[in-house]
Amino acid sequence: MSGLSHLLLTTANRKLYESTVEFYKALGFEPLSHSDSQIYLKLTAKAPAQDLTIKVKLVGDRAVDTPEKNTATIVIASDNLETVASIIQSRHIDFKKEKESYGGFVIKTRDPLGNALEFTDEDFRVKITSDPNLPVDASNKRKIAVLTSGGDSAGMNAAVRAVVRAGIARGCDVFAVYEGYQGLVDGGNLIKKMSWNDVRGFLEVGGTSIGTARCMPFKQRPGRLQAAENLVNRGIDSIVVCGGDGSLTGADVFRSEWPGLLDELLANKRITEEQHNSHRYLTIVGLVGSIDNDMSSTDITIGAYTSLARICESVDSIASTAISHSRAFVVEVMGRHCGWLALMAAISTGADFVFLPEKPPSDDDWQTAMCDRLTRRRALGKRNTLVIVAEGALDKNLNPIKPEHIKDILADRMGLDTRVTTLGHVQRGGSPVAYDRYLATVQGVEAVEAVLHATPETPSPMIGMSQNKVTWRPLMKAVELTHAVATAIGNKDFDKATELRDSEFKLDYEAYKATTVVDDPRMKVEAHQKLRVGIIHVGAPAGGMNAATRTAVLYCLNRGHTPVGIYNGFPGLFSGAVQELDWLTVDQWSSRGGSELGTNRSQPDADFGMTAHSLQQHKIDALLMVGGFEAFTALMQLDNNRDKYPMFRIPMVHLPATISNNVPGTDFSLGSDTGLNAIVNACDALVQSASASRRRVFVVEVQGGRTGYLAVMAGLATGATTVYIPEEGITLDRLQRDVKDLVRLYREDDPNHSEGRIILRNEKVSKTYSTNVISEIIKTEGNELFDSRTAVLGHTQQGGTPSPMDRIRASRLAVKCIQFIEQQAFPALDAAHARGASRPVDIINTSDSACVIGIVGTDVLFTPVKSLLSETDMKERKSTKSWWMPMTGLIHLLSIQDSKERASMVLDNLERELRMWYAKIYNPIKVGSIDGTDTEPHDAAVVRALNAEYKPPRIKDTDPLKTLFVGRLDPDTTEDTVKRVFGEYGSLQSVKLMCNFVTGVSKGYAFVTYERTKAAEDAYRRANGMYVDGRRILVDYERSRVMKGWVPRRLGGGFSGKKESGQLRFGARDRAFRDPINFARREQQTAEIPSEQRRDDNWRYDMLPRSHRPKERSPSRHHHRRERDSYKRVRSRSRDRHRSPSPYHKRRR
DSSP, X not given: XXXXXXXXXXXXXXXXXXXXXXXXXXXXXXXXXXXXXXXEEEEOOSSTTOOEEEEEEEOSOOOOOOOOOOOOEEEEEOSOHXXXXXXXXXXXXXXXXXXXXXXXXXXXXXXXXXXXXXXXXXXXXXXXXXXXXXXXXXXXXXXEEEXXXXXXXXXXXXXXXXXXXXXXXXXXXXXXXXXXXXXXXXXXXXXXXXXXXXXXXXXXXXXXXXXXXXXXXXXXXXXXXXXXXXXXXXXXXXXXXXXXXXXXXXHHHHHHHHXXXXXXXXXXXXXXXXXXXXXXXXXXXXXXXXXXXXXXXXXXXXXXHHXXXXXXXXXXXXXXXXXXXXXXXXEEEOOTTOOHHHHHHHHXXXXXXXXXXSSOOSSTTHHHHHHHHHHHHHHTTOOXXXXXXXXXXXXXXXXBOOHHHHHHHHHHHHOOOEEEEEOGGGGTOSOOOHHHHHHHHHHHHHHHHHHHXXXXXXXXEEEEEETTEEEEEEHHHXXXXXXXXHHHHHTTOHHHHHHTSOTXXXXXXXXXXXXXXXXXXXXXXXXXXXXXXXXXXXXXXXXXXXXXXXXXXXXXXXXXXXXXXXXXXXXXXXXXXXXXXXXXXXXTGGGOOSOSSOOBOOXXXXXXXXXXXXXXXXXXXXXXXXXXXXXXXXXXXXXXXXXXXXXXXXXXXXXXXXXXXXXXXOSOOBTHHHHHHHHHHHHHHHHHHHHHTSSEEEEEEEOOTTOOXXXXXXXXXXXXXXXXXXXTOOOHHHHHHHHHHHHHHHHHSOGGGOOOEEEEEETTSOSSSOHHHHHHHHHHHHTXXXXXXXXXXXXXXXXXXXXXXXXXXXXXXXXXXXXXXXXXXXXXXHHHHHHTOOOOSSOOOOGGGEEEEEEETTEEEEEEGGGGGGGEETTTTEESOOTTTTHHHHHHHHHSOOOHHHHHHHHHHHHHHHHOOOOSBOXXXXXXXXXXXXXXXXXXXXXXXXHOXXXXXXTTTSOGGXXXXXXXXXXXXXXXXXXXXXXXXXXXXXXXXXXXXXXXXXXXXXEEEESSHHHHHHXXXXXXXXXXXXXXXXXXXXGXXXXXXXXXXXXXXXXXXXXXXXXXXXXXXXXXXXXXXXXXXXXXXXXXXXXXXXXXXXXXXXXXXXXXXXXXXXXXXXXHXXXXXXXXXXXXXXXXXXXOOOHHHHXXX
């Protein structure tokens, strides 16, 4: 329908809402997206641009069962009025069939809301008639308050900006509460309604611009009573709180008392009965703003990485003076009971010793143990000593460890000139780093969605980040787990305290410990297991390369291996620029940018013979390649030529390091965060310049190759007006729209307070629309209203000091790489040693010994390079999976104030992309094998797809949108356990644990049905990947009833999921669908789904190359019998039908 977004129908009665939805579904409308209170329904027309979309929305929940007063008439053309009449009649709805003047007929009826519907057999466009002058009822607007409380942290302003603008985009009124809870109590001007421009410039400002304060009155009931009155008088019944555990606990207490507070206000006549009834329930949503990163149920908190950056900047500066004077420095950092800041700072700066609350020194005489370790490091030639102390550090007997005490020990026992530095509140200040801006922005947008989806029955949610995805967790459950850490420390249960931290904490601590110990005989490997590990940098320089090399060298030395540095890439290997690396050489490399070994883009295919000869000459037993896409292709070339060159039959691993973040097999590459921060800092300066000039737009060119990661993430972190990336391209039509948006923005701006704006352009997005061309177009169209300038950041994005995030990732991944090399090499070495044979030349020749290490979510995974070909675009030099692509819509949403309808559609789409990762249509013939390992569908897969007859489980009487499939359960998990776990997300209608009919043993999966759709959505989003009875579970919808054309496949991986166990997978969440064969990417019918299977170490089968999988036999009678037997639980057909040939068989023969 040209020019029409959708028709909005509203009701305040849930029964009418549900009956209206069912009415339109019966007429052929298909649901597009839905929540518990709204749904988009689409009727697809035969002619283009005539589709009709209806949005049915529940506003409030009134008990009166009367039709709404509506003025809309919907006229729909149909070529089968008899079917329409039978559908309406089956629902016992009155209708009239009348003859029209043109000779045809029309059916007239009304939907449950009272809207008039006319169905005609006349062929014309759908017509909508309504009164254009209907007033907007402002009283129905949702009113949301946002406040910051507790200690300030960088990124709070970004969160406030996101809440305000996303709320306005959703049609809500958003209020800022100044001075935290004190503003709630005092009211007046401290509760201010915010406009779109009120949060202009918030992104780059540290702290919180709306203020925070400790509020003692709010801790008392009279103070909360006054706060409730202030909110109700403004019509506010939803609050987004950004703060620490104390602030969030106070908010939840406020919510629990809210009904009683309103009753008291009504009894005292401080509010009217209408106000009381209109605001009976209070919605609370929590955002965790804390530099300590001490909140459980989330991987990271807003402000933590900015604080860590301030610490590293300070300690890096201290290092130079410490080396100059050969001094020791004891640095105290914040963190209360949490040692996250101290540990990450120690890793990032290469500290010699660290004291943490969760990991106290294991020795009673820790003073002597510390001095022994520091003495050994000094004996190696180190001139400075650095000890980092968390402010809550304890010994194993819970005695505080203070910096002054450590200073006295170092001075008295070791004779060191020692200084103490307490960083204090410098850790809280400064502009937020790029990651904190991104984190606060996406969580702020999600907080608005949580407010709109909240119900009185659901617990207050805390918006967190887990596995690189935004999550909702029960707020008080998270607070309870956070307090449990302090309890565990008080009980001296330090292992439990460590486990309660985020998933990376323990891994990072082990990596730090393994690289700081010197000459520990307990870490040494056997003599015959010692390796010469070659370390080479390939590709463009990136922050973190040196940190990874330092960690790899130190870990190798501690294990007894010999690290060999290969300078200047593969040309250096050919020329013999190879040198053994020692401890002192690399000790200061963690904070250095670029590549100390030297790097270039040369490939081994320049001379494979010389490459093999050089490896043999220098006795290289394993190879660690640190670099970008060039290192990926180099690893592929070496792996492909193993049959010709025995010296390539060694363990090889690629550690991705490139600012472009375009290497397959990982969500993040080393250097991408450093590059992102460089862009953000430059753009902040440009925005400042543009704002000072009042009316100026900067077109900023950023690197990234054919990948738009840097442009998109920097655009989100800097508040760019728009971004141009290769994935979307540039068209003249889009340029025109963007210029019109700029003209509108500057016309609406106050001339005296006009905002400077930037546009980010990827360097390779278009040959036609260059940076200068775009700038000239903007300048010409802007005329005298605004002008334009260009800025090409160039290679400044690659240099500088690596960010703490890149240093931490480098440390963790480098240790994992050396451990991977050992795991691959030791079996052959041990076997040769047992036989008394000489050391083998070709140590290993399997495809899974040439891997790419990657960060997927928060897990570290190794993927064979050959297995990554299916998700690699070799021509464009990038991965086909881009988790960050949904952010492009968010950039536009938060920078330009659109109509409510357009903004809602953007947010709905973003919600689906960020949280609902599954395809809507599945065509088994036009996709490859579902595990993503075949580039073409093999015959067996096609036969299964053609012949499969799927019988859904005995849950067909339940609502498919309220029913979830729960897989990978432990065999001992009971139905009561499933009820208890999933009952936290809402009221359950039924739970069915599937068991063997004869033995009664659990099959490892269950079906859970909720009373409300919203509860099922929450469980789908939040319960997937959680651990139940020690097993990580899978949660998905029952695909056969929500995905058109779905054919089930085996779940795969571990017990109750192994391919040989016979369990069928009813979901579609785990495995990525391949692109349709012979279809252009724009016509792709199945959405890309991130492969979560690789987050499970048991799913190694799907990582193996096809050459190492069980051979597939050509189709035969026995082959078909095996296929039939494996699918007998879900297919029912005769043997004759099963053996019937298919055209694919004939073609293969």
